[in-house]
Amino acid sequence: TTPDPRALRDLAVRVATEAGGLAAEGQAGVTVLDTKSSPTDVVTKMDRATEELIRSRLLAVRPDDAILGEEGGEAGGDGGSGVRWVVDPIDGTVNYLYGQPDWGVAIAAEVDGVVVAAAVNVPRRGELYEAVLGEGSRCNGEPLQAPPAVPLEQALVATGFGYFPERRVQQARVLVEVVPHIRDIRRGGSAAVDLTGLAAGRANAFYERGLNPWDWAAPGLIASEAGIRVGGLHGGPPANDLVIAARPELYDALDALLAPLGA
Numbered sequence: 001t002t003p004d005p006r007a008l009r010d011l012a013v014r015v016a017t018e019a020g021g022l023a024a025e026g027q028a029g030v031t032v033l034d035t036k037s038s039p040t041d042v043v044t045k046m047d048r049a050t051e052e053l054i055r056s057r058l059l060a061v062r063p064d065d066a067i068l069g070e071e072g073g074e075a076g077g078d079g080g081s082g083v084r085w086v087v088d089p090i091d092g093t094v095n096y097l098y099g100q101p102d103w104g105v106a107i108a109a110e111v112d113g114v115v116v117a118a119a120v121n122v123p124r125r126g127e128l129y130e131a132v133l134g135e136g137s138r139c140n141g142e143p144l145q146a147p148p149a150v151p152l153e154q155a156l157v158a159t160g161f162g163y164f165p166e167r168r169v170q171q172a173r174v175l176v177e178v179v180p181h182i183r184d185i186r187r188g189g190s191a192a193v194d195l196t197g198l199a200a201g202r203a204n205a206f207y208e209r210g211l212n213p214w215d216w217a218a219p220g221l222i223a224s225e226a227g228i229r230v231g232g233l234h235g236g237p238p239a240n241d242l243v244i245a246a247r248p249e250l251y252d253a254l255d256a257l258l259a260p261l262g263a
């Protein structure tokens with residue numbers, strides 16, 4: 001039987017709510033446990049504990065599902081159900097480490113490779129986002145509609161930086177070319193908060209190179225169900241190469257600016 005996206009959404013919301021509570025309780029006094037891809041790429045014990053909670057809650061209800069998580073990689077069930085969960089237990093780990101509020105728990109459900117349901121919990125903002133493919137997105141139960149596009153020169157654009165020094169050099173070069181053409185730039189520290197923020201009208205556009213699926217799967221569906229186009233270069237699918245998100249007219253303008261820069 002085909003999994004019901006609304007049931008997957010309800011499960012994602014329930015688990016993201018519990019996981020966000022656990023992470024919020026553990027934020028004060030948290031320290032670095034380990035580094036991953038580079039010395040700036042940190043992990044705390046709460047990243048791991050939160051992901052473990054999410055995995056165990058999802059598998060308790062749906063033991064045959066596969067799970068891709070930021071900390072634990074690909075594991076869980078054998079995927080025989082056709083459902084794969086894409087999970088970032090704490091997106092915005094550096095904000096989390098410094099006691100800042102902009103971090104979130106992101107849980108997406110893919111069916112046959114398509115994200116059909118999502119929840120993003122940003123506990124310190126008191127915001128719980130949810131979406132079902134084709135049915136719109138909500139924040140705390142209220143339907144979301146992203147504000148209309150603005151011209152590029154009036155756009156507040158969010159972006160982020162990866163953890164590899166070489167990548168940051170490239171990202172800084174691109175930034176130099178982007179900043180003169182826009183209203184201003186924001187580096188909020190969490191792609192999940194940035195992308196859901198587009199749905200909520202806190203910025204007009206987002207781009208980042210080097211993101212992983214767990215950074216964009218859940219918040220990307222929430223943004224796109226609120227009228228934001230979420231894709232990659234030249235309007236392709238979002239990819240590690242580049243994720244761009246904005247209302248379609250602004251997306252095209254940003255795409256045209258970024259494409260020649262090898263962003």
Ligand code: IPD
Pocket residue numbers: 070088090091092093094159160161162163188189190191192208210211215
């Ligand atoms: C990071 C955040 C950040 C983005 C990085 C991500 P993490 O996720 O989303 O905003 O710039 O590329 O890796 O590591 O905090 O889960």
